[in-house]
Amino acid sequence: MRLTRAGEYAIRCVLYLSALERDAAVSRREICEAMGIPHHFLGKIAQELSKAGLLAISQGARGGYRLGRAPGDISLLEVLEAVEGEIVLNDCLEPRTACARALTCSVHPIWAKARDKLRKTLAEVSFASLAENETSLKAPNGDGPSPDNIPPAARSRT
Numbered sequence: 001m002r003l004t005r006a007g008e009y010a011i012r013c014v015l016y017l018s019a020l021e022r023d024a025a026v027s028r029r030e031i032c033e034a035m036g037i038p039h040h041f042l043g044k045i046a047q048e049l050s051k052a053g054l055l056a057i058s059q060g061a062r063g064g065y066r067l068g069r070a071p072g073d074i075s076l077l078e079v080l081e082a083v084e085g086e087i088v089l090n091d092c093l094e095p096r097t098a099c100a101r102a103l104t105c106s107v108h109p110i111w112a113k114a115r116d117k118l119r120k121t122l123a124e125v126s127f128a129s130l131a132e133n134e135t136s137l138k139a140p141n142g143d144g145p146s147p148d149n150i151p152p153a154a155r156s157r158t
Contacts (some may be wrong), residue, residue: 009037010045010083025064045083052082067107077122086132089115
């Protein structure tokens, strides 16, 4: 299993919004600049996050992105599965392509156990805890996002 760029960028987007500690809409450009996400890629990812209820998108001059729920109520698993699909680890665990050997295969329960542990680990991590520990966005004193890591347009709003 390998995390795709879409999954990585989705995590960066939600992490940035979680670390800001404000409810104002944030522009796509701001998030892209701050988190190193290609502009065109974020639009597609944001739609997937919005469908999952993790992101709210508003249009217009004061539009942008904001979290759909509190960071403490959003898990790493939810964000990943919103853009990557359900984590199954191996095709034999995929419900749509159920393996005919599942009942007799000695490896099948190992794949299932590994999948369950991975999903549990990711589900236990909230974006509130990730934002609290995110050092790339922290100011030198440890309080909130660093002005050095926030684009100039965003700094004037904080």
